[in-house]
Amino acid sequence: xxxxxxxxxxxxxxxxxxxxxxxxxxxxxxxxxxxxxxxxxxxxxxxxxxxxxxxxxxxxxxxxxxxxxxxxxxxxxxxxxxxxxxxxxxxxxxxxxxxxxxxxxxxxxxxxxxxxxxxxxxxxxxxxxxxxxxxxxxxxxxxxxxxxxxxxxxxxxxxxxxxxxxxxxxxxxxxxxxxxxxxxxxxxxxxxxxxxxxxxxxxxxxxxxxxxxxxxxxxxxxxxxxxxxxxxxxxxxxxxxxxxxxxxxxxxxxxxxxxxxx
Amino acid sequence: xxxxxxxxxxxxxxxxxxxxxxxxxxxxxxxxxxxxxxxxxxxxxxxxxxxxxxxxxxxxxxxxxxxxxxxxxxxxxxxxxxxxxxxxxxxxxxxxxxxxxxxxxxxxxxxxxxxxxxxxxxxxxxxxxxxxxxxxxxxxxxxxxxxxxxxxxxxxxxxxxxxxxxxxxxxxxxxxxxxxxxxxxxxxxxxxxxxxxxxxxxxxxxxxxxxxxxxxxxxxxxxxxxxxxxxxxxxxxxxxxxxxxxxxxxxxxxxxxxxxxx
Numbered sequence: 001x002x003x004x005x006x007x008x009x010x011x012x013x014x015x016x017x018x019x020x021x022x023x024x025x026x027x028x029x030x031x032x033x034x035x036x037x038x039x040x041x042x043x044x045x046x047x048x049x050x051x052x053x054x055x056x057x058x059x060x061x062x063x064x065x066x067x068x069x070x071x072x073x074x075x076x077x078x079x080x081x082x083x084x085x086x087x088x089x090x091x092x093x094x095x096x097x098x099x100x101x102x103x104x105x106x107x108x109x110x111x112x113x114x115x116x117x118x119x120x121x122x123x124x125x126x127x128x129x130x131x132x133x134x135x136x137x138x139x140x141x142x143x144x145x146x147x148x149x150x151x152x153x154x155x156x157x158x159x160x161x162x163x164x165x166x167x168x169x170x171x172x173x174x175x176x177x178x179x180x181x182x183x184x185x186x187x188x189x190x191x192x193x194x195x196x197x198x199x200x201x202x203x204x205x206x207x208x209x210x211x212x213x214x215x216x217x218x219x220x221x222x223x224x225x226x227x228x229x230x231x232x233x234x235x236x237x238x239x240x241x242x243x244x245x246x247x248x249x250x251x252x253x254x255x256x257x258x259x260x261x262x
Numbered sequence: 263x264x265x266x267x268x269x270x271x272x273x274x275x276x277x278x279x280x281x282x283x284x285x286x287x288x289x290x291x292x293x294x295x296x297x298x299x300x301x302x303x304x305x306x307x308x309x310x311x312x313x314x315x316x317x318x319x320x321x322x323x324x325x326x327x328x329x330x331x332x333x334x335x336x337x338x339x340x341x342x343x344x345x346x347x348x349x350x351x352x353x354x355x356x357x358x359x360x361x362x363x364x365x366x367x368x369x370x371x372x373x374x375x376x377x378x379x380x381x382x383x384x385x386x387x388x389x390x391x392x393x394x395x396x397x398x399x400x401x402x403x404x405x406x407x408x409x410x411x412x413x414x415x416x417x418x419x420x421x422x423x424x425x426x427x428x429x430x431x432x433x434x435x436x437x438x439x440x441x442x443x444x445x446x447x448x449x450x451x452x453x454x455x456x457x458x459x460x461x462x463x464x465x466x467x468x469x470x471x472x473x474x475x476x477x478x479x480x481x482x483x484x485x486x487x488x489x490x491x492x493x494x495x496x497x498x499x500x501x502x503x504x505x506x507x508x509x510x511x512x513x514x515x516x517x518x519x520x521x522x523x524x
Contacts, residue, residue, distance in 0.1 A: 051312055070341055078340020079332055082411065082418050085363045090416030096365040101347045103358040103404050136402060140395060142365050149344065154352030156344050 004138070004176035005034040005251055008165040009183045013244045014041035014080065023183075024084070026247045028091035033138045033176070035168060036095075037146040038084060039161040044075040064119035064158040073149060073156050081147040088143065095143045100124070100150030100157075103133045106164065108150035108157050122150040122157030124164065126234070129171035166231050173235035179251070180236050182224065183244035188258035189225070193218050203260045205229065228260045237261075266400070266438035267296040267513055270427035271445045275506045276303035276342060285445075286346070288509045290353035295400045295438070297430060298357070299408040300346060301423040306337040326381035326420040335411060335418050343409040350405065357405045362386070362412030362419075365395045368426065370412035370419050384412040384419030386426065388496065391433035428493050435497035441513070442498050444486065445506035450520035451487070455480045465522045467491065490522045499523075 007027065013019050027036060048055060048071050056063040064072070081097040088095035100106030100122070106129055108122030128150075137144055146168070148161040162182065169180040188199035191211075200207075208225065211217065217225060221241075228239040242250045242257020249256045269289065275281050289298060310317060310333050318325040326334065343359040350357035362368025362384070368391055370384030390412075399406055408430070410423040424444065431442040450461035453473075462469075470487065473479065479487060483503075490501035504512045504519020511518045 047313075051309075073344050074336035074340040076340070077344045078336040078338070082335050082339045082361055082363055085361075086413045086418050087416050089363055089366055089413060094366055095363075097361075097363070099344055099347075099359075101344055101351055101357075101359070103399075104351055104356055133402060133404070136398065137365075140398060142395070151348045151351060154349050156348050 001175065001177045003032050004172055004178050005030065005032060005181060006037070006165055006169045006172070006178055007034060007181045007183065007247070008037045008161055009244055010039040010161070011041040012185050013183060014038060019244060023244045023247060024087050024091060028088055028093035029248065030251050032251070035144045035146065037148070037161050037165045037168070038080060039148055040072065040076055041080060043080065044072055047071060047075055058116050061118065064121050066120070069120040069156060069158060072158050076147040077149050077156070081145060084145055088145070093143055094141055095145045096137060097145045097147065099147050100159065103130060105130045105134060106150045106167070108152045108159060110152050110155070110157060120155060120157050122152060122159040124150055124159060124167050126167050126171040129168060131171050131175060134172065135175060162227070166227060169231055169236045170234040173237065177237045179238040179240060180231055181240045181242065181250055183247065184241060186243060187246065187256060188242050189217070189221055191216060200258050201255065203258050205262050225260070232260065232262045263437065263439045265294050266434055266440050267292065267294060267443060268299070268427055268431045268434070268440055269296060269443045269445065269509070270299045270423055271506055272301040272423070273303040274447050275445060276300060281506060285506045285509060286349050286353060290350055290355035291510065292513050294513065297406045297408065299410070299423050299427045299430070300342060301410055302334065302338055303342060305342065306334055309333060309337055320378050323380065326383050328382070331382040331418060331420060334420050338409040339411050339418070343407060346407055350407070355405055356403055357407050358399060359407045359409065361409050362421065365392060367392045367396060368412045368429070370414045370421060372414050372417070372419060382417060382419050384414060384421040386412055386421060386429050388429050388433040391430060393433050393437060396434065397437060424489070428489060431493055431498045432496040435499065439499045441500040441502060442493055443502045443504065443509070443512055445509065446503060448505060449508065449518060450504050451479070451483055453478060462520050463517065465520050467524050487522070494522065494524045
């Protein structure tokens with residue numbers, strides 16, 4: 001099967017123009033099929049404040065009311081997404097900005113209201129991914145750039161970018177050898193949290209099982225690792241956690257970040 | 263060649279929720295390849311006022327400074343475009359929202375500064391249209407929905423929606439029998455401006471040439487007619503000017519609006 005990179009960047013890259021420019025150059029230079037998923041960044045919060053849209057949180061998760069939905073649709077789906085696309089086009093990368101609504105690429109369900117009403121938030125599954133249309137685009141050397149938005153029942157829905165990346169990886173894992181790359185603020189998963197140089201270069205499942213009872217993994221990294229093994233169990237070939245600045249190396253055989261495999 | 267409808271709607275439809283809902287139902291019901299191009303509507307102006315972005319005009323044309331560019335990228339490319347797509351998806355139409363930057367669908371040139379600097383405004387030509395990728399989407403029963411934005415040199419550019427519709431029609435006129443439909447506020451071109459019922463149902467070039475010296479055409483409609491004949495001369499099969507509410511009839515053989523042909 002063909003190799004496919006599914007790469008997620010978060011706000012820490014989007015909010016730093018120099019880091020973003022460098023990242024986009026690296027991303028454009030990769031000579032392989034690839035998909036980019038971007039998060040939000042601080043601009044939605046800033047614009048929301050200017051427009052007097054109050055941010056409501058529950059346990060650290062933002063509640064997406066109707067005003068917030070319009071805000072993220074504008075900022076993520078419009079401003080951030082189209083600026084990324086225009087910059088990548090200039091770098092010779094045939095980027096194509098999308099949300100999950102476009103071409104019904106990711107069909108979601110609005111999160112059911114239980115104790116908390118998270119508002120216009122989409123929950124998604126690999127079965128909701130329009131693999132055929134995505135493959136058609138990839139076959140034309142097009143590079144899809146996903147904003148963290150999906151849809152259901154005539155409404156755009158706010159959707160976690162990490163989740164979109166994982167779900168795309170699982171769906172496309174059936175037709176390609178997917179390496180799912182999460183760019184975060186550290187070089188990779190550390191053997192010793194106090195030592196930034198102690199990156200675990202390769203973390204196969206048996207090593208994870210050995211390290212886990214030793215308390216090697218900090219609380220912050222554990223859910224990421226659990227998600228990674230879930231994706232691998234669902235057919236993704238490799239998951240990599242690393243720094244945005246190491247992207248090119250992390251798409252190669254000798255990675256700087258942590259390569260996670262079964 | 264296959265039939266293709268290229269349909270442009272303006273702010274008068276976008277700003278009226280009932281008219282828009284009715285239009286989208288009609289648009290979704292058309293059983294033929296089609297492309298929608300939407301204008302802006304009042305929401306960009308309203309949001310601009312809330313954000314304190316001053317609107318600058320020269321001879322009725324808005325100057326697109328950097329702040330205004332961000333505003334229209336958010337509102338046209340994000341909010342308006344994605345809401346239209348989500349609504350069409352619910353109606354069973356596989357809509358896919360795009361700007362000219364996505365997939366390099368419409369490559370523009372920033373308007374040169376002469377007496378006036380219009381700012382981040384894109385001028386476009388049929389040669390700048392990526393006919394191949396558009397045809398690939400249409401062949402998958404996808405319905406492209408264009409926001410009035412293009413790109414050049416790493417920047418999104420504000421671009422007139424009528425112009426985008428005409429340029430797409432000319433470019434795709436080489437591979438399809440294009441009927442270019444402009445939805446405007448009247449039923450069609452009137453024989454007598456004082457009589458709303460005097461729609462000219464068919465306006466071939468020889469009839470236009472006969473009516474023109476008689477002063478039949480009001481000043482407002484003349485540039486639209488000139489654009490229509492330019493498009494026809496460049497290979498578009500038919501141009502239709504009519505009311506949004508008559509869309510279904512205007513895609514048929516017995517049109518309510520004015521069908522313009524050579």
